[in-house]
Amino acid sequence: MKKRYMSIWFPTLLTDWIRIKRPALKALPLVFSDKEGNRMVITATSNEASGQGIQNGMPLADARAILPELEVIENQLHRAPKILRALGAWCIRYSPLVGIEQSDGLILDISGCAHLWGGEREYLREIVNRLRSSGYYVRAAIADTMGTAWAISRYGRISPIIKTGEEVNALLPLPPMALRLDQQVSQKLIKLGLSTVGSFITMPRSALRRRIGNQAMERIEQAVGQKEESFVPIQVPEPYSERLASMEPIRTRKGIELAIEKLLSELCKKLNKDGMGLRIATLQSFRVDGKILRSEIGTNSPSANVQHLFKLFELKIDQIEPKMGIELFTMEAEKVEELNPIQEAIWQSLQSMQDRQVSELLDRIAGKVGTAAIQRFLPQPYHWPERSIIKVASLKDPLPLPWRTDRLRPVQLLKVPEHIQVTAPIPDYPPMVFRYQGLTHQIKKADGPERIEREWWLDEGEHRDYYQVEDEHGKRYWLFRSGHYSSEKTSGWFIHGFFA
Amino acid sequence: MAESKQVIIDRLQQQILKIQGFKSGSQGQTIDFGLGGMTASFPNHIFPTAAIHEFLGTNLEDAAATGGFISALLAPLMRNGGPCLWISTSGKIFPPSLTPFGISPDRIIFIDLQKEKDVLWATEEALKCESLAAVITEIDEISFAQSRRLQLVIEKSRVTSFIIRKHAEKLSSTTAVARWKISSLPSEPVEGMPGLGFPRWAVELLKVKNGLTGRWTMEYSSGQFHPIQEEPEYIQETRKAV
Numbered sequence: 001m002k003k004r005y006m007s008i009w010f011p012t013l014l015t016d017w018i019r020i021k022r023p024a025l026k027a028l029p030l031v032f033s034d035k036e037g038n039r040m041v042i043t044a045t046s047n048e049a050s051g052q053g054i055q056n057g058m059p060l061a062d063a064r065a066i067l068p069e070l071e072v073i074e075n076q077l078h079r080a081p082k083i084l085r086a087l088g089a090w091c092i093r094y095s096p097l098v099g100i101e102q103s104d105g106l107i108l109d110i111s112g113c114a115h116l117w118g119g120e121r122e123y124l125r126e127i128v129n130r131l132r133s134s135g136y137y138v139r140a141a142i143a144d145t146m147g148t149a150w151a152i153s154r155y156g157r158i159s160p161i162i163k164t165g166e167e168v169n170a171l172l173p174l175p176p177m178a179l180r181l182d183q184q185v186s187q188k189l190i191k192l193g194l195s196t197v198g199s200f201i202t203m204p205r206s207a208l209r210r211r212i213g214n215q216a217m218e219r220i221e222q223a224v225g226q227k228e229e230s231f232v233p234i235q236v237p238e239p240y241s242e243r244l245a246s247m248e249p250i251r252t253r254k255g256i257e258l259a260i261e262k263l264l265s266e267l268c269k270k271l272n273k274d275g276m277g278l279r280i281a282t283l284q285s286f287r288v289d290g291k292i293l294r295s296e297i298g299t300n301s302p303s304a305n306v307q308h309l310f311k312l313f314e315l316k317i318d319q320i321e322p323k324m325g326i327e328l329f330t331m332e333a334e335k336v337e338e339l340n341p342i343q344e345a346i347w348q349s350l351q352s353m354q355d356r357q358v359s360e361l362l363d364r365i366a367g368k369v370g371t372a373a374i375q376r377f378l379p380q381p382y383h384w385p386e387r388s389i390i391k392v393a394s395l396k397d398p399l400p401l402p403w404r405t406d407r408l409r410p411v412q413l414l415k416v417p418e419h420i421q422v423t424a425p426i427p428d429y430p431p432m433v434f435r436y437q438g439l440t441h442q443i444k445k446a447d448g449p450e451r452i453e454r455e456w457w458l459d460e461g462e463h464r465d466y467y468q469v470e471d472e473h474g475k476r477y478w479l480f481r482s483g484h485y486s487s488e489k490t491s492g493w494f495i496h497g498f499f500a
Numbered sequence: 501m502a503e504s505k506q507v508i509i510d511r512l513q514q515q516i517l518k519i520q521g522f523k524s525g526s527q528g529q530t531i532d533f534g535l536g537g538m539t540a541s542f543p544n545h546i547f548p549t550a551a552i553h554e555f556l557g558t559n560l561e562d563a564a565a566t567g568g569f570i571s572a573l574l575a576p577l578m579r580n581g582g583p584c585l586w587i588s589t590s591g592k593i594f595p596p597s598l599t600p601f602g603i604s605p606d607r608i609i610f611i612d613l614q615k616e617k618d619v620l621w622a623t624e625e626a627l628k629c630e631s632l633a634a635v636i637t638e639i640d641e642i643s644f645a646q647s648r649r650l651q652l653v654i655e656k657s658r659v660t661s662f663i664i665r666k667h668a669e670k671l672s673s674t675t676a677v678a679r680w681k682i683s684s685l686p687s688e689p690v691e692g693m694p695g696l697g698f699p700r701w702a703v704e705l706l707k708v709k710n711g712l713t714g715r716w717t718m719e720y721s722s723g724q725f726h727p728i729q730e731e732p733e734y735i736q737e738t739r740k741a742v
Binding site for chain 1 (some may be wrong): 560561563564565567568569571582583591592593594595596597598599600601604605606608609610611612613614618621622625626628629630631632683684685686687689694695696697699700701720
């Protein structure tokens with residue numbers, strides 16, 4: 001497929017950025033300076049300053065001599081890549097493939113994107129206007145090759161859109177620097193009197209190669225489209241991702257719902273074709289004011305069921321604040337796993353149907369209140385009551401050992417045993433009376449003791465002697481004495497549970 | 501003659517139920533819960549499944565008795581294979597204790613929530629899921645409107661719902677088919693053995709839609725209910741209150 005690239009150049013990236021942040025600096029001559037060796041050197045210049053003859057690479061002292069009222073921002077050069085990255089992320093609304101070009105530009109692979117905005121001219125105007133209105137001075141150009149787009153955005157004078165096959169013609173009047181050549185090489189060419197691309201591009205390749213070297217030749221070939229060139233996108237698109245741009249910014253819940261439904265049905269179609277189901281999906285909503293809202297859902301088992309996934313996203317819609325409106329939605333399946341759709345269709349067995357319905361239900365609950373709320377318990381080979389069960393997250397974990405039935409356990413178990421006051425006749429006898437929460441319970445019947453030793457290899461402390469007791473009203477309790485009975489100290493009695 | 505009179509009355513009752521819009525719980529098959537003479541209190545002499553049963557459980561002792569009683573009811577419901585959901589905010593149920601009541605605790609999924617509002621939401625979502633055997637909800641308060649929402653969901657999914665109401669002071673009426681109160685009774689020692697006997701409960705039916713209220717004494721041992729007497733002891737004061 002024929003590729004189209006768009007290059008965006010931010011000639012005054014840093015100064016524009018600081019002016020957006022600090023509007024007071026507007027219209028003042030402004031430079032950024034950074035340490036280079038032992039001196040401060042100018043690294044970025046605003047238009048006002050460069051109009052006075054201040055250039056990048058000039059020592060700060062010289063610039064101050066030219067323009068004493070110069071505003072200087074020190075040591076902020078490291079910000080440039082971050083700002084570019086953020087601008088690049090913003091540009092993803094125009095094309096999924098956005099890369100960073102050197103220190104002051106972005107490159108977009110716009111193949112098949114521009115028609116959505118009504119053509120390349122409108123597309124380019126939209127991007128440039130949006131960036132300029134937000135405060136960044138930009139120049140942009142569209143061409144078949146990255147090299148030509150770069151050249152036209154920096155040095156072009158006539159039209160920013162270069163039609164297919166017109167690359168060479170467009171490059172002819174430009175200076176050699178426009179071909180992204182080394183400074184040394186381009187200066188050499190100018191010195192030789194070859195001040196435009198047109199003056200040397202028609203020379204025999206072998207002669208030219210001898211004089212300017214392989215690297216420069218490669219640049220020329222890339223610019224005219226004789227050699228492929230690629231870039232690293234700042235966000236590698238997921239194999240399972242969908243995007244939906246809206247003509248008008250979306251502000252209503254219904255609109256967001258429709259967008260999610262459409263994205264999901266496209267995504268699930270793809271997933272179904274490959275026999276995959278998603279485990280984690282992310283919805284990104286690009287707001288008009290430049291903010292990107294992320295909402296993520298997870299499922300317990302791979303799913304490509306639109307209705308189910310939609311229900312999960314439905315719970316997240318409340319968190320999406322459209323404010324001025326949302327102009328683009330993207331949906332990515334970040335984690336996919338294999339699904340067995342054919343098998344499911346043939347063997348629509350009762351069990352698997354039930355499992356699916358239940359796991360979809362749990363997905364919904366987990367989506368709203370978090371996975372921690374869902375608990376399933378399996379027995380553990382310990383006698384200590386608190387340790388005798390273990391919480392598991394999965395529905396499928398098999399029973400590691402059978403549930404014990406030889407000992408009766410209370411239906412309601414206090415998380416932490418509570419202290420009680422008792423009257424016990426003689427050691428190792430159940431108490432006669434106990435007080436719990438201000439009420440006195442006369443014990444009529446009792447079973448015990450059942451001694452449970454602490455598992456010393458796990459933790460330290462006293463053993464417990466458990467008694468099942470029944471009071472005069474027939475209420476049944478689980479009490480225990482901590483440790484041995486001794487005459488020196490009063491032993492601690494606790495209530496731990498309530499029997500049915 | 502007395503026989504035929506009874507038959508006629510039964511038939512008339514059936515007709516009344518039909519006119520009142522009562523739908524029997526499970527068409528065709530009925531599940532035997534082993535409640536003995538108590539089932540006669542319910543319309544058509546069938547324990548209504550696919551309906552809301554509310555239980556009053558204000559203190560921990562009653563909550564334990566109710567938990568045991570519900571587990572015993574769950575056992576036949578879960579025999580068909582579906583898991584069941586236990587939704588609450590306190591999460592004090594000790595799963596291993598439910599084994600004696602005939603269920604496998606690993607087939608219960610406990611949902612431990614922070615907010616009361618979420619409990620109702622989760623209950624409604626869960627009741628939509630036909631694969632569940634039953635949904636047990638522990639909740640402070642439920643209004644008539646809220647219970648009607650649940651009822652509408654149940655009518656589609658045919659899942660049985662057990663609601664344990666923890667605040668029994670202000671009892672709003674709900675769409676529940678029955679209001680129960682389970683409390684522990686002194687156990688009867690097994691012959692010649694010291695100590696505690698099998699769990700024994702006072703099972704009170706405070707309200708039954710299209711049925712009769714009453715109070716029974718029930719013992720639970722070796723996997724089934726043992727009603728101590730077939731005929732209910734009616735409680736006059738609650739009947740008046742209803």
